[in-house]
Amino acid sequence: MEFWLDLNEEQSDLRDWVHGFAESVVRPAAAEWDEREETPWPVLQEAAKIGLYGFEFLINTWSDNSGLSLPIANEELFWGDGGIGMAISGTSLAVAAIYGSGTPEQLVEWVPQCFGDPDAPKVAAFCSTEPEAGSDVGSMRTRAVYHEATDEWVISGQKAYATNGGIADVHVVTASVDPSLGSRGQAAFIVPPGTEGLAGSRKLKKLGLRASHTADVFFDDVRIPGSCLLGGKEALDERLARAKAGGRKNAAMRTFELSRPAVGAQAIGIARAAYEYALEYAKTRVQFGRPIIENQAIAFALADMRMEIDAARLLVWRAAWMGRNDKPFSAGEGSMSKLKAGEVAVAVTEKAVQILGGAGYLREHPVERMFRDAKIYTIFEGTSEIQRLVISRAISGLQIR
Ligand SMILES: Cc1cc2nc3c(=O)[nH]c(=O)nc-3n(C[C@H](O)[C@H](O)[C@H](O)COP(=O)(O)OP(=O)(O)OC[C@H]3O[C@@H](n4cnc5c(N)ncnc54)[C@H](O)[C@@H]3O)c2cc1C
Numbered sequence: 521m522e523f524w525l526d527l528n529e530e531q532s533d534l535r536d537w538v539h540g541f542a543e544s545v546v547r548p549a550a551a552e553w554d555e556r557e558e559t560p561w562p563v564l565q566e567a568a569k570i571g572l573y574g575f576e577f578l579i580n581t582w583s584d585n586s587g588l589s590l591p592i593a594n595e596e597l598f599w600g601d602g603g604i605g606m607a608i609s610g611t612s613l614a615v616a617a618i619y620g621s622g623t624p625e626q627l628v629e630w631v632p633q634c635f636g637d638p639d640a641p642k643v644a645a646f647c648s649t650e651p652e653a654g655s656d657v658g659s660m661r662t663r664a665v666y667h668e669a670t671d672e673w674v675i676s677g678q679k680a681y682a683t684n685g686g687i688a689d690v691h692v693v694t695a696s697v698d699p700s701l702g703s704r705g706q707a708a709f710i711v712p713p714g715t716e717g718l719a720g721s722r723k724l725k726k727l728g729l730r731a732s733h734t735a736d737v738f739f740d741d742v743r744i745p746g747s748c749l750l751g752g753k754e755a756l757d758e759r760l761a762r763a764k765a766g767g768r769k770n771a772a773m774r775t776f777e778l779s780r781p782a783v784g785a786q787a788i789g790i791a792r793a794a795y796e797y798a799l800e801y802a803k804t805r806v807q808f809g810r811p812i813i814e815n816q817a818i819a820f821a822l823a824d825m826r827m828e829i830d831a832a833r834l835l836v837w838r839a840a841w842m843g844r845n846d847k848p849f850s851a852g853e854g855s856m857s858k859l860k861a862g863e864v865a866v867a868v869t870e871k872a873v874q875i876l877g878g879a880g881y882l883r884e885h886p887v888e889r890m891f892r893d894a895k896i897y898t899i900f901e902g903t904s905e906i907q908r909l910v911i912s913r914a915i916s917g918l919q920i921r
Pocket residue numbers: 613646647648649653654655656680681682683684726729734896899900901902903904905906909921
């Protein structure tokens with residue numbers, strides 16, 4: 521598919537629709553849910569009712585051959601608010617794992633359960649990070665052992681910082697099935713609602729994204745049917761045999777490259793919101809008898825903020841288009857997009873606070889919250905250092921450490 525920067529009618533309708541929801545429902549609720557530090561279930565329900573939270577919405581955005589619909593929607597939603605945006609889109613991490621590794625039957629069975637229905641929306645969690653395995657995914661200790669007699673998997677271990685962990689209906693958990701193979705000996709499993717042995721910690725207190733639930737999750741001899749292994753046993757056995765024979769690296773790298781632009785778009789939404797707020801403030805705040813924007817120091821800062829946001833968006837759109845059109849990420853373009861967007865979000869929100877002066881430091885203005893929310897984008901879905909590692913390995917062909 522050709523790369524085209526003019527949005528088509530469907531894309532601009534999508535942008536306007538999500539923007540309308542972000543402006544009328546998400547923004548007005550943002551400060552309250554940030555203070556309450558609770559999952560904003562009423563907002564989630566409104567999103568479900570209008571079709572913004574649910575499998576159909578994801579299918580519609582994923583089916584856009586240009587790849588741009590998901591980043592467009594994410595940017596607008598997170599322009600509304602980062603914390604509520606994550607409460608709404610956290611489920612998509614688990615859905616993406618089911619979509620990426622599951623069989624068509626597993627997709628049909630589990631994805632609707634991840635979302636629930638508009639009258640009683642549910643959330644899902646993707647649990648991969650562990651206390652001793654963050655960036656170093658290969659050192660994962662959670663184990664899944666297969667019991668052939670009962671056709672069951674038994675999972676034991678601890679996961680850290682899982683979005684929606686413990687409050688989710690469906691948990692997708694990664695575990696080692698053959699520790700001798702490191703990250704290539706891992707698999708992903710569905711833990712169905714109400715399974716015994718799974719417990720979440722209390723909600724962890726965070727710097728930002730405070731409306732989004734984050735918790736540790738404990739798996740104490742959690743028994744799940746054989747059918748809950750994503751992709752099925754036969755495919756796993758073949759993959760493990762290939763890994764033992766020293767075959768090519770696993771597909772996980774490409775999966776990460778595919779999901780990173782969507783996360784980058786969230787960061788851009790937060791950055792754009794802060795930039796717009798600071799621009800308006802700078803036009804109206806008068807010091808030394810003139811609006812502060814009439815000082816080059818302020819106007820140039822705003823010019824840089826706008827330029828960086830636009831540059832980050834172009835990288836995000838390029839990577840999203842490449843992913844959707846099966847282009848190889850030969851220079852780590854997926855990582856580039858998330859790295860740039862995350863760092864721009866941190867820099868732009870910090871500048872916005874600066875432009876507001878003392879007012880920017882107070883909760884009365886949203887840039888204070890945006891500054892806190894933006895910081896996570898240099899940390900989760902791979903830290904900035906890990907993105908640089910991926911890019912440098914891709915461009916050099918060397919095992920940079
Ligand atoms: C709000 C929030 C939500 C999250 N949601 C989820 C979720 O839903 N599911 C999930 O599985 N995880 C989730 N995470 C976890 C997140 O993905 C991890 O925190 C992240 O991958 C980093 O791992 P870590 O915290 O263990 O940091 P570490 O890996 O301990 O890294 C610490 C520092 O060392 C640096 N570092 C590490 N290795 C290298 C290296 N080789 N070279 C250079 N620098 C290096 C890192 O870049 C970082 O600066 C979430 C985290 C947060 C805070």
